[in-house]
Amino acid sequence: MxxxxxxxxxxxxxxxxxxxxxxxxxVIFVVAWQALVWIGGYEPxxxxxxxVVGQRFVDAWLDGTIAPHATATLLEIVLGxxxxxxxxxxxxxxxxxxxxxxxxxxxxxxxxxxxxxxAIAPLIALWFGTGLLSKVLICALIVxxxxxxxxxxxxxxVDKRLVEMARAFRATRSQLVRQVEIPAxxxxxxxGMRVGVTLAVIxxxxxxxxxxxxxxxxxxxxxxxxxxxxxxxxxxxxTIALIGIVLYLVVVAVERRMVGARG
Amino acid sequence: xxxxxxxxxxxxxxxxxxxxxxxxxxPWPACRRPTPDxxxxxxxxxxxxxxxxxxxxxxxxxxxVADLARSFPTATGTPLVALDGxxxxxxxxQVVAIVGPNxxxxxxxxxxxxxxxxxxxxxxxxxxTPVVGPDxxxxxxxxxxxxxxxxxAVANVAFPLELAGRSASERLARARELLALVGLAEFAxxxxxxxxxxxxxxxxxxxxxxxxxxxxxxDEPFSALDALTRExxxxxxxRIWQETATTILIVTHSVSExxxxxxxxxxxSPRPGQVVADIPVNLPRPRRLxxxxxxxxxxxxxxIRANLAGAADEPAPEEAWxxxxxxxxxxxxxxxxxxxxxxxxxxxxxxxxx
Numbered sequence: 001m002x003x004x005x006x007x008x009x010x011x012x013x014x015x016x017x018x019x020x021x022x023x024x025x026x027v028i029f030v031v032a033w034q035a036l037v038w039i040g041g042y043e044p045x046x047x048x049x050x051x052v053v054g055q056r057f058v059d060a061w062l063d064g065t066i067a068p069h070a071t072a073t074l075l076e077i078v079l080g081x082x083x084x085x086x087x088x089x090x091x092x093x094x095x096x097x098x099x100x101x102x103x104x105x106x107x108x109x110x111x112x113x114x115x116x117x118x119a120i121a122p123l124i125a126l127w128f129g130t131g132l133l134s135k136v137l138i139c140a141l142i143v144x145x146x147x148x149x150x151x152x153x154x155x156x157x158v159d160k161r162l163v164e165m166a167r168a169f170r171a172t173r174s175q176l177v178r179q180v181e182i183p184a185x186x187x188x189x190x191x192g193m194r195v196g197v198t199l200a201v202i203x204x205x206x207x208x209x210x211x212x213x214x215x216x217x218x219x220x221x222x223x224x225x226x227x228x229x230x231x232x233x234x235x236x237x238x239t240i241a242l243i244g245i246v247l248y249l250v251v252v253a254v255e256r257r258m259v260g261a262r263g
Numbered sequence: 264x265x266x267x268x269x270x271x272x273x274x275x276x277x278x279x280x281x282x283x284x285x286x287x288x289x290p291w292p293a294c295r296r297p298t299p300d301x302x303x304x305x306x307x308x309x310x311x312x313x314x315x316x317x318x319x320x321x322x323x324x325x326x327x328v329a330d331l332a333r334s335f336p337t338a339t340g341t342p343l344v345a346l347d348g349x350x351x352x353x354x355x356x357q358v359v360a361i362v363g364p365n366x367x368x369x370x371x372x373x374x375x376x377x378x379x380x381x382x383x384x385x386x387x388x389x390x391x392t393p394v395v396g397p398d399x400x401x402x403x404x405x406x407x408x409x410x411x412x413x414x415x416a417v418a419n420v421a422f423p424l425e426l427a428g429r430s431a432s433e434r435l436a437r438a439r440e441l442l443a444l445v446g447l448a449e450f451a452x453x454x455x456x457x458x459x460x461x462x463x464x465x466x467x468x469x470x471x472x473x474x475x476x477x478x479x480x481x482d483e484p485f486s487a488l489d490a491l492t493r494e495x496x497x498x499x500x501x502r503i504w505q506e507t508a509t510t511i512l513i514v515t516h517s518v519s520e521x522x523x524x525x526x527x528x529x530x531x532s533p534r535p536g537q538v539v540a541d542i543p544v545n546l547p548r549p550r551r552l553x554x555x556x557x558x559x560x561x562x563x564x565x566x567i568r569a570n571l572a573g574a575a576d577e578p579a580p581e582e583a584w585x586x587x588x589x590x591x592x593x594x595x596x597x598x599x600x601x602x603x604x605x606x607x608x609x610x611x612x613x614x615x616x617x
Contacts, residue, residue: 161409168379168403169423169474179425183413262412262456 048231056231057238065219065232070239072214073204076132077247080139081200085193088144092151092189093177102152113145117203121210135207135215142203143196150192154185187262190255197251201244216240323355323508324390324400324477326376331385332535333371345371347535349385353527355477358504358511360521362567363531369514370406370482372536376512377401377480389478399427402471402509404481408463410455416442416466417451423473441469444503461492465499472507479504481513485520494552497523501550518567522560523550530570540570 030050036042037049044052060066095102121138128134158181166180182189208217216236223233331349334342345368353359363369374380376387378394378401387394389401410419420438429437442448445465455463464484471479484500485493497520504511515521521528522544530540544563546554554560 161405161407162411164379165403165405165409166422166426168377168397168401169426169470170397170399171426175426179422180411183411186413260413260454262454 045228045230048234052231053234053238056229057235060232060235066216066236066239069214069216069219069236070243073208073216073240074243076135076139076204076207076215077197077200077243079132080136080203081143081197081247083136084140084143084200085147085196087140088147088192088196089151089189091144092148093155093181095148095152096155109145109148112141117142117206121206125207125210125212130211130213134210135204135212138207138210139200139203142199146195146199147189147192150195151185151189154188154192155181157188158184187255187259190251190259194248194251194255197247198244201240201247205240216243324510325355326351326353326478326510326512327386327388327391328352328372328376329386331372331375331387332383333368333375333380334383334535344535346375346537348537349531351529351538351541353510353512355390355510356508357526358501358513358524360525360528361512361514361531362516362518362521362528362571363536364533364571367531367533368536369531372531373480373482373512373514376478377403379403399474400477402474402476402479404464404467404471404479404484406483406486408455408460408467408487410463410466410470412455415452415454416447416458419455419466420469420473422470427474437473438469441472442466444472444506445469446499459492460487460489461496464488464496468500468503472503472509475507477509479507479509479511481511483514483516486516493517493520498550498552500524501548505549518564518571519555519560521567522546522563523552523555528563528567530567540567542566542570 033050037047040047048056057066091105095105117138120141124134124137124141128137162180162184163176166176171179204215205217205220208215209221212218216239219236220233223229223236329350331346332344333346334344337343349372351359361369361372371380375382376394378387378396378398389398394401410416411422414422417435417438420441421434424434424437439448439451442451445468447462447465447469450458450462450466455466458466464487468479468484481500485496488496501524511524513521513524515524518528523546525544528540528542528544529538530542531537532539542563545559546557
């Protein structure tokens with residue numbers, strides 16, 4: 001496996017990892033932001049410039065304002081995503097296997113996804129308290145749908161000819177699932193997980209808004225309310241965005257590693 | 264080598280088709296009629312090489328198919344009878360090709376022999392033991408290579424060994440050995456998309472051989488390859504056959520391919536599929552591509568073609584060869600109708616699509 005990855009065209013790899021477009025985008029974004037602040041003449045409490053936010057971001061990380069909240073939120077996201085995506089994998093496989101299960105469950109799955117998570121979150125906080133559990137549940141709930149659907153579609157679209165091939169070599173039921181169906185459906189499943197991991201970030205923040213003492217969502221409320229520190233609010237938003245980007249890249253990296261070049 | 268279509272053109276054929284009555288199949292000479300309950304007749308003295316020492320201890324298997332029937336449910340409710348009363352025997356180490364018109368159930372037959380589909384009626388046995396479900400004695404090669412795109416060549420070949428629970432080191436060693444056998448030793452680390460169609464199919468053959476099957480079933484393994492690759496592939500397949508102790512049953516569309524590879528060619532009728540002819544190929548082994556230009560091949564090809572169509576609308580070979588003109592005349596036809604262009608007179612190349 002590693003052998004062929006080493007043989008993969010170097011040019012394509014270099015193009016993928018070339019940081020120039022990313023840096024260019026960042027520069028354009030920051031310049032536009034600063035320009036907006038200058039032209040509009042906004043006060044820092046209304047729209048702080050990138051330099052102010054950058055300064056506050058560094059300060060807040062160094063003096064420990066953000067760090068404990070960020071770790072709390074990250075933990076909720078990771079746990080919630082793991083639980084949600086794990087359950088979604090199992091349910092997705094069940095849905096793929098059985099049309100009866102699909103017809104039985106899909107109305108509720110769709111309804112759960114269509115109901116705004118903002119409306120459900122207070123209810124979950126009411127039932128399960130304002131601790132870690134309720135946040136993990138909200139995360140899991142929001143991650144569940146895209147991963148379950150992606151798994152179902154992925155497994156349903158596995159090439160029947162590959163399945164027959166595996167049967168010809170006397171694959172058992174579980175071997176068929178593990179060695180053929182899941183690997184074949186992996187690109188689709190990981191596509192669902194890319195969507196799911198970004199949703200998990202939203203789930204965690206909403207869970208924290210619904211009640212809690214710690215987390216980036218709580219920090220947003222603090223910065224907006226009692227502290228009235230808009231630069232801190234922006235620094236928190238930047239942290240949340242960074243967490244989302246990093247987790248997304250982790251999923252992409254896992255995908256690259258597991259799926260690789262299939263041609 | 265092109266497609267194995269019958270190349271007798273013209274209106275006469277269409278007219279004959281119109282006048283054909285169902286069930287008016289001509290009686291076959293006893294020697295041609297497949298009789299599975301009878302001891303197999305050696306149709307020719309095969310130029311067999313002695314078994315290689317390393318293959319000598321492997322089990323060999325003959326294939327016995329008796330009264331095989333299989334139908335499929337359809338949307339209209341009337342089941343589609345794919346095969347009805349198929350019977351033949353393949354002695355161990357023989358190569359038998361199955362040809363037949365499209366949709367006559369060739370692939371179904373192969374799946375029944377391999378135990379991939381349950382039979383409706385009849386039996387399939389390998390060396391006297393019935394086949395029930397996918398069988399460890401069988402290696403399957405499909406029309407498309409059916410390699411797993413996420414595995415490299417060596418891991419694809421090792422797949423059956425993995426399913427069988429062999430140790431990692433054994434799998435790797437055996438898979439590399441098999442890749443060397445099919446001439447792809449340097450491509451062990453290549454993914455399927457990095458290989459050509461012919462190479463992929465060779466990987467598929469190596470995979471089929473992984474568990475040392477005594478029977479190799481090939482379902483149109485060349486159909487995705489271009490003509491030149493096909494010819495070389497045929498030679499390659501025979502070399503692999505010589506180096507492994509396998510009995511081969513191969514489904515093909517191409518008459519010349521069937522002749523080049525096989526000891527016998529079974530011709531299947533249109534649905535419901537039945538064996539309508541069992542034609543020996545009297546070519547010495549080892550086969551060479553140059554043999555394809557010999558008279559023996561032309562005559563055999565003509566016999567196969569006559570039977571291919573004979574299942575539908577062409578004269579039996581005896582008539583085509585002018586052996587039974589009186590019979591033809593008695594049916595109110597021009598006795599020379601089938602003789603006008605003797606099948607064996609047509610050069611073999613005509614199937615290339617002239």
